[in-house]
Amino acid sequence: MIERKIYFEKIKPFIDKDIIKVLTGIRRSGKSVMLKLIMKELKKNGVDENQFIYINFENLRNRHLCYADTLNEYILEKAENIQEKCYLFLDEIQEVKEWEKCINSLRTEDKQFDIYITGSNAKLLSGELATYLAGRYVEVEIYPFSFKEFYSIYQNINQNISKEEIFEKYVKLGGMPFLHNLNYEVESSMQYLKDIYSSIILKDITQRNNIRNTELLERIINYIVMNIGNTFSANSISKYFKSENRKVAVDTVLNYIKACENAFLIHKVPRYEIQGKEVLNVSEKYYIADHGIREAILETNERDINQILENIVYMELLRKGYNIKIGKLNNLEIDFVCTKTNNEKIYIQVAYLLASEDTIKREFLPFEKINDNYPKYVISMDRFDMSRNGIKHLNIIDFLLKD
Template identity: 50%
Template sequence: MSIIRSAYLEKIIPFIDKPLVKVITGIRRCGKSVMMEQIQEYLLNHGIESECILSLNFESFLDERVKSLETVSNVVKEIAVNSSGKKIYLFFDEIQELDGWEKLINSYLIDFNCDIYITGSNAKLLSSELSTYLAGRYIEIKMYPFSFAESFEALKILYENISQKEAFDIYVKTGGYPFLYNFKFNEGQKKQYLDDIFNSIILKDICYRYKIRDVALFKVLITFFIANIGTPFSSSSLIKYLKNERQSLSTETVYNYLEYCKEACLLYLVPRQNLKGNEILSTQEKIYLTDHGIRESLFMKNQKDINQILENIVYIELLRRGYFVTVGKTKNQEIDFYVQNEKGIEYYQVCYLLASEETVQREFGAYNSVNDNYPKYVLSLDDFDFSQNGIIHKNIIKWLLEG
């Protein structure tokens, strides 16, 4: 089963046949390869001949064509000759595995009548090299695991008459990795799959690439980050925690490790923004996880820590919608998300349930010192509408499905 990732396809279609390299980045196994297949299917359905399409996966151990720059060049030359002068369409999956790939792509833009699509699981590697060799000649499309809307579509195929609430309960524990929505996996099978993804990101995308020797200590650090998503990050508290574990790291190393996780599209370090002076603050950032299913596989308690999970889900959804997101800070209060988009500014507070008057006052009161007229939201799992004083309350499930 393959759900059409229409939101991403619609971003890519306007750039088909334009002289720009289409770069699809995202965490390992989020669906980039399937996205490439869906683009190829779109091309075939719109008159492009299969002989003009070349697709290579650079993680393959069996495909001799991806072993070196020379073997890749030979197969590209061959398809160019066989196309009889027609434009060729080149799809290169996980291209960062090929040393020297950036020069190769640059030369193809010059030497061939081609349209190029590449994917990669290391955003920094791709962006830095592309900026050097392809300045102004590429467009990046960031991919994420399934949104709740996408997972709900998949679950409706697997489970007849499943409700939105039932689907959301599954999403909270499963996360959004597309493969997990192909079959009716049990909890043990889901955990094994997510554990394997987590270990491959840690070992291949981070430790091997950045030559981290103490893998065990690195995993301790990352599990600490993942356990504490949505809470203000302090390097001093982390170093204290490591000392209690009889481990030690410098602040510089901690931030380097965080940067590696960001580059591997695993974690996000979200800064706070002073809403009065409109300045970015460099302390007490928050950490969020690209896919909350990984957290469930590590700790098996997403439902217990539902407030953190809901906040993480909303943050990733805001990124998925293309928004720039920071944590809002006023003099005495903090707003979960200060969002800038093409329409202007929006504010979001996220909580589990508005179960008491105290909770209502806390969540809605976060906006007391924000005096502008931009939309302000409180998101929770309540079905009853608590909107008041111009502040909009929405059910999280319904808000996610709006996207």
């Protein structure tokens, strides 16, 4: 079991506190493993495993528990045999109808429950949950492996391989945790990623949103993942289909995109007018949660290396807890404007190689137009340091491996 310290450190302060721990993220990103790591930590701190109640709602044996009343009754019955605090681990809770009512009811019981839940749909934290559990939950989103995690694992498989060769593997395969069980063998890894993609389409998007036109959904997803890092709108997609003599309403496109966001398959990044300090409501960018899935769908990661590097950096910034926007400065664009609640801000440009003076000018010039003292970085595959005018240049592998 691979320990994922970055997430555990976020959860640790809330262990044994009267607050519900909600772990969300794309299917198979490692949420269930995090529950097991929490159990492991609790046992290390002296908690008896007999105090644990663990239920995976994707297991057919637990199908009868997928109703709030039935689940509540089952948990209370199990808890009667536990003398001390009861630790409750509910995996893929979105399968339970009106699960919020069950969790809220358990919180009112005399019996003490420390509750941990996972889910693969962003709607988990909207609507009724906000009403029933407002201020009583904390969310931690679990992402696929970072390059640093991937690098650490891959080195154990093959110690006679360079950082650059491992990064090439990461560009192709992405960071889905289970791939290490396949020893990162390409053919079996691609088959696994295709199966995950199909499962997300079926279980987390079409079934959950009553989408009947799966073929249209997949074509919209293909359009999005082909255009990672490019600004476009739902209207752009509608026009694209119109050029192919197919009429698709903008509202339909928007609904399908939102369903993909809710399944954590893609992330939308708004554009931000740096001078006017306002968010622009047109032509966002999108990134995929795991670029290995993109390779399984399109088989073009190496050819589209600029887009993949940008996607990798975006996901790394999410892991580091940044709020991210696309910066617009007159007719110039900055890939990422990244902020945190402590007033920390950084600007980032991503390029494959700074191979010519024109490329260097294109990447550095937007930063030279910004009149503030926040850190500004250009990230690329180049090994030589091309920092200039207070703008720092970083190699992408070094950026991804540093703390």
